[in-house]
Amino acid sequence: MSRGAFITLEGIEGAGKSTVAQWLGEWLGAHGLIVRLTREPGGTELAERVRRIVLERGREQVSAQAETLLMFAARAIHLDNLIRPALAAGEWVLSDRFTDATRAYQGGGRGVDPQWIDTLAAHVHADLVPTCTLLLDLPVALGLQRARARRGETDRFEAETEAFFERIRAAYLSLARCEPHRFRIIDASAPVAAVREQVAAALAPWLESSRGASR
Numbered sequence: 047m048s049r050g051a052f053i054t055l056e057g058i059e060g061a062g063k064s065t066v067a068q069w070l071g072e073w074l075g076a077h078g079l080i081v082r083l084t085r086e087p088g089g090t091e092l093a094e095r096v097r098r099i100v101l102e103r104g105r106e107q108v109s110a111q112a113e114t115l116l117m118f119a120a121r122a123i124h125l126d127n128l129i130r131p132a133l134a135a136g137e138w139v140l141s142d143r144f145t146d147a148t149r150a151y152q153g154g155g156r157g158v159d160p161q162w163i164d165t166l167a168a169h170v171h172a173d174l175v176p177t178c179t180l181l182l183d184l185p186v187a188l189g190l191q192r193a194r195a196r197r198g199e200t201d202r203f204e205a206e207t208e209a210f211f212e213r214i215r216a217a218y219l220s221l222a223r224c225e226p227h228r229f230r231i232i233d234a235s236a237p238v239a240a241v242r243e244q245v246a247a248a249l250a251p252w253l254e255s256s257r258g259a260s261r
């Protein structure tokens with residue numbers, strides 16, 4: 047059985063994560079890997095229901111603390127029902143966002159205590175850290191321009207200010223600096239083909255070791 051890997055995609059809104067995830071799933075599949083494409087918040091039926099609750103612009107106030115707990119509630123469901131079983135079966139799990147999004151959005155963006163986020167992460171998935179995190183980095187103005195060109199109704203995050211997304215970008219870059227062995231920073235302002243090349247190069251070592259394990 048080939049060894050699975052847990053790849054996460056991160057970045058601000060409009061960075062191109064969904065675009066990369068779609069292509070990457072096919073590219074890894076063409077290399078003979080079984081790939082599970084998923085996202086956060088969400089990924090399973092129940093976690094997708096939590097996603098709707100956390101993204102909708104309802105009348106009640108949702109504090110940054112409540113938002114953080116909802117993210118981890120969805121994550122715990124996602125881990126139990128999809129991520130851990132898929133990894134145990136030797137699959138590659140490709141997740142559009144994971145705990146670094148909580149660190150960047152709720153921590154960096156909303157000012158939630160980073161130690162509290164780390165404590166929650168330790169309780170929910172002390173056993174599991176992504177194999178590799180691809181941080182799609184680009185200027186906030188470009189990300190928002192791309193997202194707005196495509197947008198329908200705005201959710202609670204999309205309605206935020208440019209300053210909010212600047213804090214998130216800075217938080218992501220700081221996380222990447224703290225864990226350079228796990229993060230790969232991708233220049234997401236480049237054209238799609240160039241982004242794909244960077245992603246393929248970043249994942250080449252893990253692809254090779256997964257192949258080695260199945261030989």
Ligand code: Z5A
Pocket residue numbers: 057058059060061062063064065066086087117143144145146147148149151152192193196203204234235236237238241
């Ligand atoms: N959130 C949180 O706060 N805390 C958490 O712990 C988690 C999440 C897990 C989820 O919404 C929200 O939840 C998210 C953070 C928060 N909110 N925000 N902002 P989501 O998953 O629906 O939103 P998103 O992650 O920001 O997705 P997005 O806006 O769809 O961005 P994307 O997936 O990175 O981009 P895309 O859809 O691939 O591309 C956007 C457009 O740009 C599209 O028209 C593409 O065709 C185009 N594109 C993509 N790449 C390129 C290149 N290279 N060149 C030119 N054009 C491109």
